[in-house]
Every structure is written in C-alpha cells, then in structure tokens.
Amino acid sequence: SLLRRAPPFKEMQTRLAAAKWALVRDFSAALRQDVVVTDRVTAHHLLVRRGAGGAFCNRPPTSTASSVLSRQRHHNIGSAPYGALWRGIRRNLVSEVFHPSRLRVYAPARRRALCGLVADLREQCKSSNDGLVLAAESMHAALFGLSAAMCFGGDVDSRLVRAMADGMEELIRSLVGLRVFAALPALTELIYRDRWNKLVTLRRQQEEMYLPLVNARRGLLRRPSGEAPTYVDTLIELLVPDDSHFDSGAKASKQRLTDGELVGLCSEFLGAGTEPATAALQWVMANLVKHVDVQEAVRSEIDAFVGADAEEVSEDDLGKLEYLNAVLMEALRLHPTVPSVARQVMPDDHVFLDGRRVAAGTTVQFPLERLARDETAWAEPDKFAPERFLAGGGGDGVSLVAAAGSAGEIKMMPFGAGRRMCPGMGVAMLHLGYFVANLVREFEWTEAEGDLAVDLEPQVGFLNVMERPLRALLKLRNKRA
Ligand code: HEM
Numbered sequence: 001s002l003l004r005r006a007p008p009f010k011e012m013q014t015r016l017a018a019a020k021w022a023l024v025r026d027f028s029a030a031l032r033q034d035v036v037v038t039d040r041v042t043a044h045h046l047l048v049r050r051g052a053g054g055a056f057c058n059r060p061p062t063s064t065a066s067s068v069l070s071r072q073r074h075h076n077i078g079s080a081p082y083g084a085l086w087r088g089i090r091r092n093l094v095s096e097v098f099h100p101s102r103l104r105v106y107a108p109a110r111r112r113a114l115c116g117l118v119a120d121l122r123e124q125c126k127s128s129n130d131g132l133v134l135a136a137e138s139m140h141a142a143l144f145g146l147s148a149a150m151c152f153g154g155d156v157d158s159r160l161v162r163a164m165a166d167g168m169e170e171l172i173r174s175l176v177g178l179r180v181f182a183a184l185p186a187l188t189e190l191i192y193r194d195r196w197n198k199l200v201t202l203r204r205q206q207e208e209m210y211l212p213l214v215n216a217r218r219g220l221l222r223r224p225s226g227e228a229p230t231y232v233d234t235l236i237e238l239l240v241p242d243d244s245h246f247d248s249g250a251k252a253s254k255q256r257l258t259d260g261e262l263v264g265l266c267s268e269f270l271g272a273g274t275e276p277a278t279a280a281l282q283w284v285m286a287n288l289v290k291h292v293d294v295q296e297a298v299r300s301e302i303d304a305f306v307g308a309d310a311e312e313v314s315e316d317d318l319g320k321l322e323y324l325n326a327v328l329m330e331a332l333r334l335h336p337t338v339p340s341v342a343r344q345v346m347p348d349d350h351v352f353l354d355g356r357r358v359a360a361g362t363t364v365q366f367p368l369e370r371l372a373r374d375e376t377a378w379a380e381p382d383k384f385a386p387e388r389f390l391a392g393g394g395g396d397g398v399s400l401v402a403a404a405g406s407a408g409e410i411k412m413m414p415f416g417a418g419r420r421m422c423p424g425m426g427v428a429m430l431h432l433g434y435f436v437a438n439l440v441r442e443f444e445w446t447e448a449e450g451d452l453a454v455d456l457e458p459q460v461g462f463l464n465v466m467e468r469p470l471r472a473l474l475k476l477r478n479k480r481a
Pocket of ligand 1: 424
C-alpha cells in the first residue's frame, strides 16, 4: 500500500517541488497520512473525470463543530458523507435561497449591507486626520450582516448580529485545533479537555442565539407578502432521508431536521458564507490599492456603464463589467481563500496514481494556490495581471467550473471542483462584484506608509487570509465630477 512507509517530512517537501503528487504526514492529526496532488492534470482526472461516475466524493471526517460534538452523527453540507442526506440538504440550498431567480429577492438586503459599509468607512475617514481606515472589520460586519439576513430575516437586532459574528470568528479561529477530534473522539476529548470545553461553550452560545430566531420563524403563520424566504424557513420545511436506512437498501424514511442539525446548518451558512468571502474581498481591494492603475481602469469601466446619478452599481450592471470580472478572477487565482480541498478514499473508490491503487482511508489534498500558479498554465504565474482574463489572454475562457469532458482542464479552482465543489460560488461572485464595484465607485483607495502599508503576506490556517488585515487611505469621490 502507498501508506506503508512515509518518508520524512523534509524529503517530502523536496519531492513535492518536483513531483505530481506525494505522501506527507499530517502532524495536526497524528494518525493520518495524506497524499498531496500538485499536478493540475491529475487533479482534474481525480476530482472531475472520476467524479462523473459518482466515486471519490467524500471528505475526510471533519472538524465542524456539529460533527465533533455529535461524534460524526450530525452533519452539515460540507461534512455529510456522499449520500442521500448530503444530496437533500445541498439541493435545498442551491434550489431555494441560492437559486439564481431567488437571489434578486435579496437585493434590498445587499443594498442595506452596502449602505452600512459605506457609512462606516465614511465615518472612519472623517474621524481620522488623513483618511486612514481599518477596512477589514467593516467588510466582515457587512458581509456577516448580509448572511444573517438571508439566514434569519432582515429584522434581527444589530447587537445580536454582532454577537453572532464575534462567536463565528472565535469558532473559525479554533477550527484548526479541532482536527484532533476527528480521530478517536472519546480519547482526544479527554486529552484535549480545554479545547473540548471551549467548543461546547461556543456551540451552546450559538444555540442560545440561533434557536429563538428559528422558533420565531416557526411561529410565523404567513410570511409578510413579498418577503423572501429565509434559509431557516427552507430548513424548517425540509424533510431529509435517514441515511442509515438508505444504505441498508430499505425504503428511506423521511424526517425533519433536529434543533441540533438546524443550528449546525445555520452555523455553516453564516461561516462558509461570510469568512472566505470577506477574505476574498480584502485580497481584491488590497491588490487594487497596490495597483492604482488597475483600480483606475476598474473605475473608468464603471463610470462608462453606470450613470453618475445612479444610486449604486447594481446586480444588472455587473454582467457588463468585464474588466472588473477579470480583476476578481485574478485575485481569486493568486489568493484562493480556501487553501486546500480534501477528499478521502473510501473502500469502494478505485483511485489510482501512476498505476498504483491508493489505499482506502487515505486523504488526498489539492493545494489550491499551488495548482493555480502553475507555469504550464500561466505566463508569469506570480504576477497580478488581470488582463490575462480579457479576450486573447491566457485566462480568456477559463471557467470556475471545471468541465468533465476530456478537453476540460483545471487552471484554477478557488471554489473546488467536482460534485463537492462550493454551492455558494454564484452568490459569492455576485457579492464580491457588487461590493468591489461600489467601493471603488464611492472611494479612491491608496496605500498608507510604513507599518500601515498594505502587506500581501498571507496567513494560512483554516483559511488563507491577509496576515495584516487591510488598512488603506480613503478619499470620498464626487461621482458627478
Ligand atoms: C469567496 C467565497 C467562497 C470561496 C472561495 C469558497 C470556497 C469553497 C471551497 C474551495 C470549497 C470546497 C470545494 C471542494 O471540496 O471541491 C467550498 C465548499 C463549500 N462552500 Fe464555499 N466558498 C465561498 C463562499 C461560500 C458561500 C457564500 C457559501 C454559502 C453558504 C458556501 C458554502 C459552502 C459549502 C456548504 C461547501 C461544502 C459543499 C459540499 O460539501 O457539498 N461557500 N467552498
């Protein structure tokens, strides 16, 4: 088996630099050894072409709070094993709140989030002498507020939303540390008592904050007419198959989600919907601060398409802004905010690497930044060059969804690939485009000096975030000038 002998870590690092894939030992989960695939053709073959047959669609047991606390019994979309439950809860998300026709209904919530963010940045601008703002926190608050409105409705008290956002940041910070609980939970629970207690406390706080809101939605006999259904509304209605029956071949019984599962799914919606998107928004704006010429070109494109009297760059305008889209793609290529995608080989999977079968249980990792900076795919792969995504450039026609056909290939995959790819991609791209366009239209962004300069150094943990959260000098624009 490939797993029998893993060479030492240093040797693996060297091998990784040259090979298509390699075995490495994962020190944070002592009992695990991973295969890391660094070759994009192999990644395409494993994730997309094999996936067409349904195989290789499981993640390793995860460290989501719900899975850990329920000993892998409660699952959200990201942690559910490939099967009927996963299909049911994922389909609910993409066919209800994330259905393209529904996304329009949330336009007022998006506008409220944008107005709050612009007001906050203006306020910071006014109260500092030179216009220096700490944009990162304001961006997080705006995107979290938007996710909370889509999840629970728009009338949640702002202090409660703030407390939810703080709790989520703490949970994300502790996620890497929770990986130890994926193996031997009963034992690790004793060894890492403090971490366990912390997790229990965070989940209890989530229950105290989320469940009254869930129950309030349950109590609504009818939604006010015209109001968009919230994510919670769809979850309350949802009947999910019982996966244990499904596997045994018996007719699957259907049941409602428990309160514990509801809290887990809301936590996933708020976390997955906010944290990678906030990180991406910062990476885009940081690159625009570093490349003022690119920022100016984005602004000119917007001014050409959006009238000076228009209140905002709207969702309908975004489709016309090709250069803006090129900037988003280039930032996501260089700084994929989820560092790595993982799959676990199950006993029925037939996964081969260079003709050798990979043992069941092995985790296969796909490091996203490395795959997207491949010299065989891109000229000057480390350079920020949005033009490459315009007509005639090396990225012209590159899709975020890798195709299954033999001609398909992966040049970048910031939202993953195959059946488990991110179901929030459409909404994430909409939010990113909307916020970047309007922030560039409202303000001129420049770099402060010295310690306050923009630093493109990443901090890679559970997510790939800017090590020094984004700060910049902002000047309010006169759009009618
Ligand atoms: C810029 C923003 C985002 C980025 C970069 C991102 C990236 C990713 C990546 C790389 C994966 C793993 C895919 C794979 O394994 O192939 C993923 C999965 C997932 N994402 Fe996102 N995501 C973003 C926004 C969102 C949003 C807005 C939501 C909405 C709630 C969301 C929900 C999920 C869920 C539920 C999964 C698990 C899917 C499954 O296992 O079937 N993400 N995301």
